[in-house]
Amino acid sequence: MTQITVRVDGQSYSDDVEPRTLLVHYLREQLGKVGTVVGCDTSNCGACTVHLDGEAVKSCTVLAVQADGGTVTTIEGIADGGTLHPMQKAFHDMHGLQCGFCTPGMIMASIDLVGDNPDPSEDEVREGIEGNLCRCTGYQNIVRAVQQAAAEMRGASTGAPSTTEAVAQS
Amino acid sequence: MTVTEDAATVAPAKEVGQARRRKEDARLITGRTTWTDNMVLPGMLHMSVLRSPVAHARITHLDVGAAQERPNVVAVLTGRDLAEEQGSIPCAWPVTPDMVNPGHPSVAVDQVNHVGEAVALVIARSRTAAADALEAIDIDYESLPVVLDMEEAVTGGADLVHGHTESNTSFHWVFDAGEAGTGADTEQAFAEADVVVSRRFVQQRLIPAFMEPRSVVVQPSGDNFTLWSSTQIPHILRVMLAMVTGIPEHKLRVIAPDVGGGFGGKLQVNPEEVLCLLAARRLGKPVKWTETRSESLMSAHHGRDQIQYIDIAADREGNVKGLRCRILADMGAYLRLVTPGVPVLGAFMFVGIYKFPAYRFECDGVFTNKVPTDAYRGAGRPEATFAIERIMDELAVELGMDPLELRRKNWIDAAEFPFTTAAGLEYDSGDYEAATQQALQLLGYDELRAEQQRRRESGDPVQLGIGFSTFTEMCGLAPSRVLGSLSYGAGGWESASIRMLPTGKVEVVAGTTPHGQGHETAWSQIVADQLGVPFEDVEVLHGDTAVSSRGMDTYGSRSLVVGGTAVVKAAEKVVAKARTIAAHMLEASEDDLEFTGGKFSVRGTPGASVGIQEVALAVFASHDYPEGIEPTIDAEATFDPENFSFPPGTHICAMEVDTETGFVKIRKYASVDDVGTIVNPLIVEGQVHGGLAQGIAQALYEEAIYDADGNLTTGTFVDYLVPSAADLPHFDTGNTVHAAPGNPLGAKGVGEAGCIASTPAVVNAALDAVRHLGVTDIRMPLTPERVWRAIHQGGDGGDRATAGSNAYGGAQTETTAGVSTPASALGGDK
Numbered sequence A: 001m002t003q004i005t006v007r008v009d010g011q012s013y014s015d016d017v018e019p020r021t022l023l024v025h026y027l028r029e030q031l032g033k034v035g036t037v038v039g040c041d042t043s044n045c046g047a048c049t050v051h052l053d054g055e056a057v058k059s060c061t062v063l064a065v066q067a068d069g070g071t072v073t074t075i076e077g078i079a080d081g082g083t084l085h086p087m088q089k090a091f092h093d094m095h096g097l098q099c100g101f102c103t104p105g106m107i108m109a110s111i112d113l114v115g116d117n118p119d120p121s122e123d124e125v126r127e128g129i130e131g132n133l134c135r136c137t138g139y140q141n142i143v144r145a146v147q148q149a150a151a152e153m154r155g156a157s158t159g160a161p162s163t164t165e166a167v168a169q170s
Numbered sequence B: 001m002t003v004t005e006d007a008a009t010v011a012p013a014k015e016v017g018q019a020r021r022r023k024e025d026a027r028l029i030t031g032r033t034t035w036t037d038n039m040v041l042p043g044m045l046h047m048s049v050l051r052s053p054v055a056h057a058r059i060t061h062l063d064v065g066a067a068q069e070r071p072n073v074v075a076v077l078t079g080r081d082l083a084e085e086q087g088s089i090p091c092a093w094p095v096t097p098d099m100v101n102p103g104h105p106s107v108a109v110d111q112v113n114h115v116g117e118a119v120a121l122v123i124a125r126s127r128t129a130a131a132d133a134l135e136a137i138d139i140d141y142e143s144l145p146v147v148l149d150m151e152e153a154v155t156g157g158a159d160l161v162h163g164h165t166e167s168n169t170s171f172h173w174v175f176d177a178g179e180a181g182t183g184a185d186t187e188q189a190f191a192e193a194d195v196v197v198s199r200r201f202v203q204q205r206l207i208p209a210f211m212e213p214r215s216v217v218v219q220p221s222g223d224n225f226t227l228w229s230s231t232q233i234p235h236i237l238r239v240m241l242a243m244v245t246g247i248p249e250h251k252l253r254v255i256a257p258d259v260g261g262g263f264g265g266k267l268q269v270n271p272e273e274v275l276c277l278l279a280a281r282r283l284g285k286p287v288k289w290t291e292t293r294s295e296s297l298m299s300a301h302h303g304r305d306q307i308q309y310i311d312i313a314a315d316r317e318g319n320v321k322g323l324r325c326r327i328l329a330d331m332g333a334y335l336r337l338v339t340p341g342v343p344v345l346g347a348f349m350f351v352g353i354y355k356f357p358a359y360r361f362e363c364d365g366v367f368t369n370k371v372p373t374d375a376y377r378g379a380g381r382p383e384a385t386f387a388i389e390r391i392m393d394e395l396a397v398e399l400g401m402d403p404l405e406l407r408r409k410n411w412i413d414a415a416e417f418p419f420t421t422a423a424g425l426e427y428d429s430g431d432y433e434a435a436t437q438q439a440l441q442l443l444g445y446d447e448l449r450a451e452q453q454r455r456r457e458s459g460d461p462v463q464l465g466i467g468f469s470t471f472t473e474m475c476g477l478a479p480s481r482v483l484g485s486l487s488y489g490a491g492g493w494e495s496a497s498i499r500m501l502p503t504g505k506v507e508v509v510a511g512t513t514p515h516g517q518g519h520e521t522a523w524s525q526i527v528a529d530q531l532g533v534p535f536e537d538v539e540v541l542h543g544d545t546a547v548s549s550r551g552m553d554t555y556g557s558r559s560l561v562v563g564g565t566a567v568v569k570a571a572e573k574v575v576a577k578a579r580t581i582a583a584h585m586l587e588a589s590e591d592d593l594e595f596t597g598g599k600f601s602v603r604g605t606p607g608a609s610v611g612i613q614e615v616a617l618a619v620f621a622s623h624d625y626p627e628g629i630e631p632t633i634d635a636e637a638t639f640d641p642e643n644f645s646f647p648p649g650t651h652i653c654a655m656e657v658d659t660e661t662g663f664v665k666i667r668k669y670a671s672v673d674d675v676g677t678i679v680n681p682l683i684v685e686g687q688v689h690g691g692l693a694q695g696i697a698q699a700l701y702e703e704a705i706y707d708a709d710g711n712l713t714t715g716t717f718v719d720y721l722v723p724s725a726a727d728l729p730h731f732d733t734g735n736t737v738h739a740a741p742g743n744p745l746g747a748k749g750v751g752e753a754g755c756i757a758s759t760p761a762v763v764n765a766a767l768d769a770v771r772h773l774g775v776t777d778i779r780m781p782l783t784p785e786r787v788w789r790a791i792h793q794g795g796d797g798g799d800r801a802t803a804g805s806n807a808y809g810g811a812q813t814e815t816t817a818g819v820s821t822p823a824s825a826l827g828g829d830k
């Protein structure tokens, strides 16, 4: 067992962990931060994405001991009190989720993406979230959500098309 | 009582049809979801499963002593330990009276029949202790011959998957339109036809790959058990688990909490659900099992996996005369819940939207040493749609006709509905021409055709192709009588109840059980309109057999069509009951009451009205109500549809094929679906997108491959290519709306449409791009290598994979145009 001290979603924790414990298992099983989920065992799906010291990481590829002294932000820590993060709001507005299992990781990866590229094109969004798999949405509404959130985060008016426009009924 | 304006004032805007943002998102976007794996119970133990690394073998030695000694291990159980109590995984669909079902133990007793089959369980105090102890189990196997190739498996003298059966064929199922009285004699139609085209198509094996791995928690409490599972079917699961384990049904409660996708993959009674329950019963402690992704890919059921021999007959003018299909459907090693029913369900859709005078379908269910197949999004209908939409293109080539012209010539015209097909189904409504015109516009068809021409003339290394899929599917599973006639073990009705709470809030209890489809939102919209209450005042409860006692669950694009209708019927009963009370409260005759916008008002007496939410409070008090009625306005309804619904559509794919690298790229994808009345356009569009992604993935990326020894070589997300955002195009989607006549909502179902329609459109597009280079077929998925080989070496490009693996395309028969296929019913083009 190794002792680590980590700040997670604004709260400080000090725990003994097995050296082999993955950050995602530490978050879920020791801290009860079950908002972050595990979708694979080969670091392909991105469902476990959190921010470690401000950078998006797949928490299944980071050992808990590597987070010692670090700051972790999960999906549970991005809303500001009762106010959703623009990315959360955009996923809701643009119907960027169905079952929602990929959503925590997708949102965390997207926030990181927009941090690096405040005005991503459709292709840039698609490539930027390539490491996160979604089986439900076909990604189109996720792309719209990320672009809408990006617009809001840089203070521009939303340029993304409304989701309903494409459903032209005859 | 509130005095309101005259009821004749404008009715509030309808909820149905609005793009309501989903209620369920609030918890999902903030990480406050209840996945099964999030559950922690006092004293909870963890189960880990040892799985067979070999495809076919006898277990000659199994010693768990050392594992039992590992720290924190509570119990190790083997097939022998559980042999008396584990029963068999049920198969609810014995498609023929003589179907062979070898039985399916949840944990192997003395023989394993596929890689990944459970052979022992460790139950320990932690997830890691359970997983660690697996390596201490000592097990030896004696190999048996591995059966993988269906075409070999059905030949005489083939090695057997199950030694105690006579052959590897589970069943032979036939539908013949001539015999059924729904069409002419097929043999005669073929004998008299000017043109016959025969093809062999391969529907590769796929993996549903829901994103949330399966997970089960069982809590024993006295002789009661509560089982949480990441399942699509809590109600069916409860009945089946009671039957399998002998736990009385009323002692078993099943809960599907938030479920992270299913796509048919969680329409199952899983061995691990049985095992977790048996372990918890034995140990008297809560037990949890959550699979790893690798476990999921190798042991959760797969989908598709058919070899299709298709013959189509037509006259020279392009009028289709007959269709004949012979199908080999891979069951895998065992029959699970609806394994044999999948190809049988598809049997009715091979004729597609076309007016075939004659039709014959034969299917063999074949055992192989692979994980069982079962429902995967579309379940039988994607296979059928692929076959008909591909062969229509082949026929068009043979006749020198435009593929769309050929379709138009043969499809059912809008004026001909309702139309009974040669397969005996009565299609309800649609306008294929209108949908097609809209899709052509969305695509920008003329411009792309012109570009295709330019590229062809200039010999551009990147060629362009356009592929069609004009289709329909059967949704709204299902009329119980029809299921009965097909020997399915249950009905297809759905149930809902509505509880009017004293404060006027509304609880809708649904028998359907969503896992991403947004029922909480859509059902709220329906009830808001029916009862005239605010959308926010409605709560939808589901997925817990103690809360929702009756239900048939969610699959087969049935929830809105059947379950939504049950909600409407329950609401109608609530209004009827409330009307009696309201009349009493208003001292008026029931006949004089009007109900609009949630208010009962007396016709001709302005101001005299009472809201249904106030009626709810009045019946709660029950101080004063008419004699002879019970003091409640709650109601329950069960709806059993008379017919399926048939959402049609036109999907068009424009595809670029780089002839030098074999790389394909979807240039544009347009789809117009007619899903009937749209309750929530946002959700409908999302369902179409998701379906398209999976259908395109079958065409381009995904295949579950077993090597010659029966090892799954696509056992992780590194090898099984679920597409990412970068792998998929933008979709241009639209709708035509023809309300379904079979239900009051007018809804037809949308969950599977995109997945069913898109696969052949994509493959047809790729072929259209390179057909002038002599390519007539390319095996799915269309990997660059296969495409390149098909262009440069002929064949379908599938023969690079290791001989003996199921990805090996060139094994027995030719697929090239004009070459006869020995296994085909007819034997080639005429």
Ligand code: FES
Pocket (backbone or CB within 6 Å): A037, A038, A039, A040, A041, A042, A043, A044, A045, A046, A047, A048, A049, A058, A059, A060, A061
């Ligand atoms: S769980 Fe971390 S990438 Fe899949």
Ligand code: FES
Pocket (backbone or CB within 6 Å): A096, A097, A098, A099, A100, A101, A102, A103, A133, A134, A135, A136, A137, B211, B260, B261, B516
């Ligand atoms: S919303 Fe279900 S996996 Fe993305």
